[in-house]
Amino acid sequence: MFPSVPAPPLPVVWRPKRARVVAYTLAAIMVGGALILAVILPEQFHIPDRIGVLVFGCAVAFILHLLGRLRVEADDDGVTVVNAVRVHRYEWAEILGISLPDAEPWPRLDLADGNVVGAMGIQGSEKARAARAVAELNALIKIKSEAPDH
Numbered sequence: 001m002f003p004s005v006p007a008p009p010l011p012v013v014w015r016p017k018r019a020r021v022v023a024y025t026l027a028a029i030m031v032g033g034a035l036i037l038a039v040i041l042p043e044q045f046h047i048p049d050r051i052g053v054l055v056f057g058c059a060v061a062f063i064l065h066l067l068g069r070l071r072v073e074a075d076d077d078g079v080t081v082v083n084a085v086r087v088h089r090y091e092w093a094e095i096l097g098i099s100l101p102d103a104e105p106w107p108r109l110d111l112a113d114g115n116v117v118g119a120m121g122i123q124g125s126e127k128a129r130a131a132r133a134v135a136e137l138n139a140l141i142k143i144k145s146e147a148p149d150h
Helices: 018-040 047-068 127-144
Strands: 012-014 071-074 078-082 087-091 095-099 108-111 116-118
Touching: 012 127, 018 047, 071 127, 095 127
Parallel strands: none
Antiparallel strands: 012 071, 071 078, 078 087, 095 108, 108 116
């Protein structure tokens, strides 16, 4: 299913390439475009209107930043999953495994409490990178996990 790879040295961070480039490029375009628009608006638009344009551009850039910051971090104590809105922290003993079903946008962490959490920091659209990241994280889970087998 996944290539057999050795566990990487800790700490390690996996983050998508394309999603980051797209998100931060669009964020820069939005802020720059809002700034230019605020400056060149006709005189009938006053300062509050211009500020509103800038605030809107910055709000869109912030939402794009939430998508650009996606990552999965592993260290000696566990795994941190930074998704668009929430940050999840799990100790190794809480993680049973990771899977990336075909056509899924990102892998899922299977937890000991029965929950499943998406790891948006590994993008399924980046096929080879995603497969390697999942294999590396899976190798780390096998080494570090102390969850009892049921």
